Amino acid sequence: MESNTAAARDESRKPTAHDLEVLSRQLGRPVRDVVEIPARCICGNPLVAATAPRLSNGTPFPTTFYLTHPVVTSAVSRLEAAGVMNEMNEQLAGDQELSAAYRSAHEAYLAARNDIGARSGIGSVPEIDGVSAGGMPTRVKCLHVLVGHSLAAGPGVNPLGDEALDRIREWWTADACYCDRAWDTTGEPPSKDLSRHGPQGLPEIMGRPAPARKTANPAGAGE
Numbered sequence: 356m357e358s359n360t361a362a363a364r365d366e367s368r369k370p371t372a373h374d375l376e377v378l379s380r381q382l383g384r385p386v387r388d389v390v391e392i393p394a395r396c397i398c399g400n401p402l403v404a405a406t407a408p409r410l411s412n413g414t415p416f417p418t419t420f421y422l423t424h425p426v427v428t429s430a431v432s433r434l435e436a437a438g439v440m441n442e443m444n445e446q447l448a449g450d451q452e453l454s455a456a457y458r459s460a461h462e463a464y465l466a467a468r469n470d471i472g473a474r475s476g477i478g479s480v481p482e483i484d485g486v487s488a489g490g491m492p493t494r495v496k497c498l499h500v501l502v503g504h505s506l507a508a509g510p511g512v513n514p515l516g517d518e519a520l521d522r523i524r525e526w527w528t529a530d531a532c533y534c535d536r537a538w539d540t541t542g543e544p545p546s547k548d549l550s551r552h553g554p555q556g557l558p559e560i561m562g563r564p565a566p567a568r569k570t571a572n573p574a575g576a577g578e
């Protein structure tokens with residue numbers, strides 16, 4: 356491996372204070388536990404944030420790649436609203452080659468998460484062994500997750516993320532910058548959660564994330 360290239364790549368992955376501010380503006384909420392920026396706009400702004408596989412409060416977190424750029428996010432939401440996930444689930448059911456490639460994408464996701472866990476000093480997170488995100492390895496449940504993975508991994512790793520990227524070409528392409536006026540750059544960055552959307556593709560086993568500012572209720576409903 357070329358050590359210069361590897362060093363440059365590590366440097367570009369590392370989130371700067373500016374990156375974290377841009378992320379919180381893109382999402383409308385403060386970000387936590389972001390350990391890397393695995394994909395950037397050609398202008399340098401983050402497209403995808405990588406969250407640690409274990410949050411600082413100890414919670415295992417399987418959804419590593421989070422799509423943050425509002426232009427890409429809303430383009431992908433349009434595909435979801437147009438029923439593309441149903442189409443893809445039908446494709447998966449009828450195409451063995453595709454379903455094998457999708458299973459490989461799941462494995463690649465797990466391997467990338469392990470690498471991120473290792474690089475960030477978190478190590479392995481056995482609670483989420485074999486659990487990826489977005490419905491992988493057999494279903495499509497969140498296109499944002501698949502597109503986040505494709506942008507982080509590059510083309511040829513996640514076939515359905517790649518397909519979704521191809522289908523949003525009308526609204527976003529990797530070779531142009533769509534950042535101008537895509538989020539509010541005035542005033543203080545958000546310090547409270549003002550986002551309207553839940554976390555992308557959080558698997559059901561995770562339940563609903565605990566509100567950041569409330570204490571957990573250990574005696575709670577118990578279901």
Ligand SMILES: [Zn+2]
Nearest residue numbers: 396398532534
């Ligand atoms: Zn840009």
